[in-house]
Amino acid sequence: MTKKRKISLSEEELVRALRNREKIAIEALYDMYSSSLYGVISRIIIDTATAEDLLQETFVKIWHSFSAYSSEKGRLFTWMVNVARNLAIDKLRSKDFKNQNKNQELENNVTFIDEQRNTVYNPELLGVKELVGKLKPEQRLILDLVYFKGYTHVEASDELGIPLGTIKTRLRMAIIELRKYFKED
Amino acid sequence: MEDIKAYIESGILELYVLGDVTPEEKRQVEEMAAKHPAIKAELGEIERLMELYAEANAVEPAANLRERILNSIVTNYADDSTFDEQSEYPVSRVTSITPAKVYAFYKYAFAACLVLLLVSIAGLVSMYNRLQESNSQIASLQLNNQHFVGIVNLKDEELEVLQDASFKFLKLNGTPKAPQAQLTVAWSPVKKKVWINMRTLNMPANDAEHQYQLWALVGGKPVDLGVFDKTADTTDMKEMKSTALADAFAVTLEPRGGSASPTMDKMMVIGKF
Numbered sequence: 327m328t329k330k331r332k333i334s335l336s337e338e339e340l341v342r343a344l345r346n347r348e349k350i351a352i353e354a355l356y357d358m359y360s361s362s363l364y365g366v367i368s369r370i371i372i373d374t375a376t377a378e379d380l381l382q383e384t385f386v387k388i389w390h391s392f393s394a395y396s397s398e399k400g401r402l403f404t405w406m407v408n409v410a411r412n413l414a415i416d417k418l419r420s421k422d423f424k425n426q427n428k429n430q431e432l433e434n435n436v437t438f439i440d441e442q443r444n445t446v447y448n449p450e451l452l453g454v455k456e457l458v459g460k461l462k463p464e465q466r467l468i469l470d471l472v473y474f475k476g477y478t479h480v481e482a483s484d485e486l487g488i489p490l491g492t493i494k495t496r497l498r499m500a501i502i503e504l505r506k507y508f509k510e511d
Numbered sequence: 512m513e514d515i516k517a518y519i520e521s522g523i524l525e526l527y528v529l530g531d532v533t534p535e536e537k538r539q540v541e542e543m544a545a546k547h548p549a550i551k552a553e554l555g556e557i558e559r560l561m562e563l564y565a566e567a568n569a570v571e572p573a574a575n576l577r578e579r580i581l582n583s584i585v586t587n588y589a590d591d592s593t594f595d596e597q598s599e600y601p602v603s604r605v606t607s608i609t610p611a612k613v614y615a616f617y618k619y620a621f622a623a624c625l626v627l628l629l630v631s632i633a634g635l636v637s638m639y640n641r642l643q644e645s646n647s648q649i650a651s652l653q654l655n656n657q658h659f660v661g662i663v664n665l666k667d668e669e670l671e672v673l674q675d676a677s678f679k680f681l682k683l684n685g686t687p688k689a690p691q692a693q694l695t696v697a698w699s700p701v702k703k704k705v706w707i708n709m710r711t712l713n714m715p716a717n718d719a720e721h722q723y724q725l726w727a728l729v730g731g732k733p734v735d736l737g738v739f740d741k742t743a744d745t746t747d748m749k750e751m752k753s754t755a756l757a758d759a760f761a762v763t764l765e766p767r768g769g770s771a772s773p774t775m776d777k778m779m780v781i782g783k784f
Contacts (some may be wrong), residue, residue, distance in 0.1 A: 356577055361569035368570050378529070382580045399541070400528070400554065403562040408530040437538050471550055473561070474568070481728050487654050494522030501525055504560040
């Protein structure tokens with residue numbers, strides 16, 4: 327990937343540094359993951375100021391509750407992206423946020439996705455268009471609804487009028503396509 | 512082995528990685544992963560792919576955000592060694608900023624609306640008062656107008672009498688009882704109309720119990736032509752009852768309302784053709 331990395335550690339080193347509360351770990355964590363996490367947050371929360379606040383909250387929470395993470399249960403990023411997404415979804419569903427963002431009602435989100443993606447795509451990431459082309463639209467839609475828009479698969483099923491089983495199958499197919507794509511990489 | 516493959520194909524592992532499972536499903540997946548290395552490997556693969564997918568969809572946050580976020584963590588870093596439990600404080604501090612601004616905006620917007628409403632009400636009240644004023648002016652002007660129309664009509668009739676050739680004018684002169692008394696009568700036998708010219712009336716003002724009465728003498732008999740008053744400001748012509756025949760006209764002073772026959776000793780003026 328063409329990402330600029332100021333400080334980069336292996337995942338094991340990073341986890342160990344975080345566990346030892348080393349300052350350098352915070353910087354490495356930010357440099358390695360801020361854009362990936364922000365990519366998720368800024369798709370759930372459109373408002374830039376709120377999304378930036380949420381990114382800050384995410385890092386603060388990762389730092390403070392790092393003891394809750396165990397490498398036994400999975401990759402560091404999986405845990406972090408779930409922290410970020412849960413914060414963003416809590417925000418999205420909080421009363422005060424709903425009041426000020428009437429235009430982000432759930433039913434509008436599906437049509438938002440395509441428009442949004444065109445504008446927020448990081449132009450530095452060359453492979454993205456190709457990647458998007460690899461996934462079938464219905465696979466990408468479900469993957470993005472759940473991964474980037476904070477839908478549960480039950481909500482996505484209701485929203486799209488597609489049976490739960492089909493939702494799961496399409497998610498599975500999307501992963502298989504991703505695997506093919508990243509293998510070629 | 513078939514079971515494991517079907518389990519992998521079901522899509523539950525993807526949902527697990529996405530954090531979209533119930534606590535029970537979560538426990539189940541973790542149990543399966545502990546038992547079957549193939550499932551554990553698949554989970555790792557899904558995690559890796561999702562991480563790559565997130566990286567491919569990464570959005571670079573604003574450059575100044577790095578400083579801000581690192582500082583906010585480092586600021587709390589010193590506290591951590593002593594107050595590890597206070598991990599929630601920075602979180603609540605961050606969230607409260609944006610909504611506060613929005614509420615402030617609505618507060619000002621509401622205040623502005625209120626001010627506008629008060630100004631509008633004041634404006635309406637003043638407009639209403641002016642409208643009332645204008646209405647009363649119009650009413651008084653209409654009253655004036657009616658008054659003038661009345662005057663013009665009367666003057667028209669007077670002019671008609673004066674210009675009409677069929678009218679005869681007779682000057683009634685004072686009797687010995689009232690030598691100074693005078694009155695001009697205009698009579699048109701054709702139109703059977705009788706007018707008296709109050710301007711030429713020269714008689715003492717009558718009191719509240721008495722009125723002057725005009726008589727026509729027809730074949731020696733008096734015919735009542737109506738009553739009138741003499742007051743200081745009566746200057747118009749006045750139309751009396753009609754008669755086609757008259758040899759003479761006379762005025763007597765009678766009790767208010769007039770009498771059936773004239774009181775001869777109260778005769779003021781008389782004139783004959």
